[in-house]
Amino acid sequence: MFALKRPLEVPDRELIAAALDGSEPAFAALIDRYKDRVSRLLGRYCRDPVECEDLSQEVFLKVFRKLHTFQQESAFFTWLYRIAVNAATDHMSRSSYRRLRLVEDETVLDPGSRDEASPVAPLMAAELAAVTREIVAKLPEKYRTILILREYEDLSYTEIADVLQIQMGTVESRLFRARQRFKEQLERLHPELVPGRDLEPASGRGRSPGGGVQ
Template identity: 50%
Template sequence: MGSERERAEDGTEERGNPGLEYDNNEDRVLVERFIRARDASADPATAEREMESAFRMIVVRHQERVHRLVHGYTKDPLEAEDVTQEVFVKLFRKLDSFQWDSAFYTWLYRIAVNTAMDWMGKRKRRPVQLSEDITLHERIDQTLELVEEPDAPLLQSERAEITRRILDELPEQYRSVLYLREYEDLSYLEIAAALGCSLGTVESRLFRARAQFRRILEARFPELLQ
């Protein structure tokens, strides 16, 4: 077996990674166009138009992925849009610090995860809303109350809702790694870049996250695993 990095790099090449559908070079061209316009001392109106054009093109290229990731944390359309905007604002403020030694979108994911985590932290510091102050079991029970025939097999939408609620109860670092792997289909190497941790950490965290998710699911809904 090769080294960890060799294995991961090989894996990235072998597995038809969806991340590679994105052209990193195109991002680079747009970013450089933005920076050139921003730093130009020529006509300010032209510079502004150039900057806005590059900014919007980058946003359009990535907004869907960032929004989906952020929505996984916020669960609220308005909050998700607000946090997604914040992600892009931070991205453009930090553009000069990106060294292009990794994929642009993994860096963007990192900013998105950190921004979403910050949002979660702020939300926790807010006074607890009545609707938030209930346990996992109570929330799952609420979901089950919506099921018209409790003995009937769970519908796909009900299974999905239960799954999402259990996912929400996991520690944030477990949830992030599961999101990036299962929903964004990132490779271990990309997850490591997005979360700023090692490949070994990604692997063990992913395993523990899945194990914890399975334990909760088995305790309450073993039929979902059959």
């Protein structure tokens, strides 16, 4: 039986091997290690906490079923993220629920939750956060996913390539285009919220980053 005295110090590889041998505590340790990240990632696709928890459970059950197929060449968490991203996109297409649901998030709209000196700044920041979420929700799935992985999950280009199983060059061009799409939407819908809009030379606006900017 696999014993977990200090689970955080046990490498993923050992936990996986033990879980494959039928150790429930080892699999529980894997879940405990990654459940918050998975939940946070899925929370970017579905905002309903109950739905998000169900989806998280679905992800870990799929991990349980497919663990024997995991190739140790890549990091476990990128494999896990791949499953989570696929589950999220499947879930959204299943329920014809292709967009993030905008929730009036009390934390986002609570001016007291931020520490800026100006009383206006927190409101602006909250509005910007809500608008950002709204725009990301409306982006095509491939752009939304790559922005979520890069901007919210802080994955490197290599990790994103691994999760999405695409080439590095594709990661770059897709990410640059996603940012450009985001910027265009922000400029179109809320030009007053575009950060540093006075900084960029006028000739540089509206061009594709992937396709040359003037």
